[in-house]
Amino acid sequence: MKPAINTAAWPAPLAERMRRLGASLNRMGSVAVGFSGGADSAFLLAVAAAELPGRVLAVTAGSPTLPRADAHNAADFAARLGVEHVWIQTREMESEEFTSNPPQRCYYCKRELFSSIRRAAAQRGIRHVLEAGNVDDLADYRPGRRALAELGIISPLVEAGFTKQDIREASRLLGLETAGRPASACLASRIPYGRRITVRDLRMVDRAEGFLRELGFTQVRVRHHGDLARIEVEEREIPRLAVPDIRRRVAAALRACGFRYVTVDLMGYRTGSLNEGLPAGSG
DSSP states (O other), rough: OSSSSOTSSSSHHHHHHHHHHHHHHHOSSSEEEOOOHHHHHHHHHHHHHHHHHTTTEEEEOOOSSSOOOHHHHHHHHHHHHHOEEEEOOOOOOGGHHHHTTTTTTTHHHHHHHOOOHHHHHTTTTTTTEOOOOOGGGGSSTTHHHHHHHHOOOOOHHHHTTOOOOHEEEEEETTGGGGGGGGOOOGGGGGGGGGGGGOOHHHHHHHHHHHHHHHTTTTSEEEEETEEEEEEEGGGHHHHHTTTHHHHHHHHHHHHHHHHHHEEOOTTTTTTTGGTTTSSSOOO
């Protein structure tokens, strides 16, 4: 079958990954995509929509752990693709296993999320459920991948060999506005293991990060350490946080969110910084 996306002018390695991805999707016939609105799931959804027109379901969880900006992006993107998009309500906040916030927290979250997505897909006669992890994710501590394996969730970007950079480049070549979108993650990832996850704390983080993005900071994390907010931005953006007017506005805004103390992490943003304190072999 001829691929729906013409990659003739693409770099050969990327074109080959796209060929493998397209072939995999076509073998499945119809798919449900766990869709957060981030760059990775947007890319997967766009390719699936091109390869399987009318046979793709986008599923997004309406949860306090989903950043409001991502929820808006998800609804807008799916509408413009013209794919069926459904919202489901997950119940991880009712689970002591999740809210107690152990190092395996992501396992319980993914188990709840993708069990719910599987039910939504089954109601529409769709057997194959996809998630948008990439090869780079395999290098980090990701207990959620165990839940995916147990539930039979497919990771077609991993199987086709896509890295995060591949996804950004392919998204750019496809003309997707998500190509340069900063990496996103569940808001619970801002709360140190062992500190109970509450809706209040998740909303504090979401409001704080939203304010920083309004100021023009691109890659932002506000780690929630009780009374203290630890801000992570790209290293090149750290000096801007020290500009007196910006510093005063950020401090005031984050205090208004509910934090008493506001700090900047001088090491800058890095994926999974709260995993740094985990002992080897956790999970």
